[in-house]
Amino acid sequence: MTQIIQSLDEISSRYDAAFVDLWGCLHNGETAYPEAVEAMRRYRAGGGTVVLVTNSPKSRTGVEGQLAEFGVPKDAYDAIATSGDSARAAMFRGVVGEKVYVMGAWDSDKGFFEPLDVIENPVTITSVPLEDATGIVCVGPFDPMADPSVNRPDFLYAKQKGLKLLCANPDIVVDRGSKREWCAGALARLYTEMGGTSLYFGKPHPPIYDLARRRLAALGKDVGENSILAIGDGIGTDVAGAMGENLDSLFITGGLAAGETHDGDQPDPARLEAYLQREQTSPTYTIGHLR
Template sequence: MTQIINTFADISSDYDAAFVDLWGCMHNGITAHPAAVKAMQDYRTRGGVVILVTNSPRPWDSVADQILGLGVPDDAWDAIATSGDSARAAMFRGVVGSKIWFMGESPRDDDFFKPLKIIDDPVEIKKVPLEEAEGIVCCGPFDPLADVDVNRPEFLYAKQKGLKLLCANPDIIVDRGDVREWCAGALAALYTEMGGESLYFGKPHPPIYDLARRRLAALGKSPSDPRIIAIGDGIGTDISGALQEDIDSLFISGGLAAAETKTDTTPDPQALSDYLQTEMISPTYTIGHLR
């Protein structure tokens, strides 16, 4: 059974590094959560290392610029591991071919195609119409408010052609302020449901955790798994990924599951228990909001 805590400081001394989610944890898509920012600043002051582990389809530098604009300063984190960087590496290695049909929002997602220096002899990627494509790169829906079923005709055609879909963001939904939006993970799930093949590189899948550990190593840090904690509001991404990686987790119940867990400042214990039982998952700790 999960343990409800009041502040991250209650348990932070048990961990040398934190893999911290961004959206729903550090910010709401519009503005930063000041208490979460301070919690990470305080943790770093005490010697903890903060790796922001995000399913954003953007490169590290683009995410850093974005969150600074939202009010998350660079003294609240040490490094960033993005599903975008993990997926970009796979794309430039040619896992879905060189001619791709791109799903996303331009110009917001254009940074996904920036050169990646760590790949030797990268594949030359060309965006083409679906009829000419060898594969699909999905950073998100064309319209994040539209039902994902609008993509069924294109997906049926793509499946019949045997195209693989590279999913740069496994999240199903996010809340931008008070507005719920669809993410690339919802499209990938639909494509898989229809019989297509989707490739994932963000939470809860191993590639992004490998990247997060490489970020730690680049900082000269190599804590053992029991000294790492994953923090986030996605039960099927942040918490599920932590369990698969055999690391502890802190569930932010006031994010995506705020209604189900009846979280205002703190979750309702019975509602939280019912929710976790329904999801068949148990985070190590739970807190209403990161603070």
């Protein structure tokens, strides 16, 4: 059974590194959470290493710029691993071909389509209409407020052509301030349910954890698996991913699951237990908000 804690400080000395989610943990899509920022600063001051592990389709450079806009300072983290970078690496290896149909507002981070130096002989990616595509690159919905089912006609055509869909963000929904929006993961889930093939590179899937470990290694950190704590508010992404990687986890219930688990600032034990039973999962620790 999960242990409800009041502060990261209660358990931080047990871990040399933390894989920390962003949306719902360090910021709400508009502004930073001051208590969470201070928690990361304290953790780093005590010798811990913070790798931000996010399902953002942006490059790590793009995420770094976004964090600055939201008020998350650079001294709150050491490195960034994004679903976008993991997906980009696969894209430039040609997993969905060279002519791709791009879904989402990719103009906000054109760095997604800039070749990666770490890929030898990257394929040349060209954005084309769906009827000319060899595959789909989904960085998000065209309209994050529209039900994913609006994409059914295009997905039926794509499935009949045998196109694979590269999902740059496996999140189903995200809360931007007080508004809940659909993410690329909702579209990929629909495409899979319709019989199409979706390729995932963010949490809870292994590629992004491999990238996060490589980010740690690049910092000169030799950290054992038992010394890494995964922190996040996504029960199906952060917690499920941690369990799949045999990592301890700290579940932030005040994010996506607040409605199901909270009566106040901290999760209600009975509601939390019922929620975790429904989700058939078991985080190591639970807290209302990262602090």
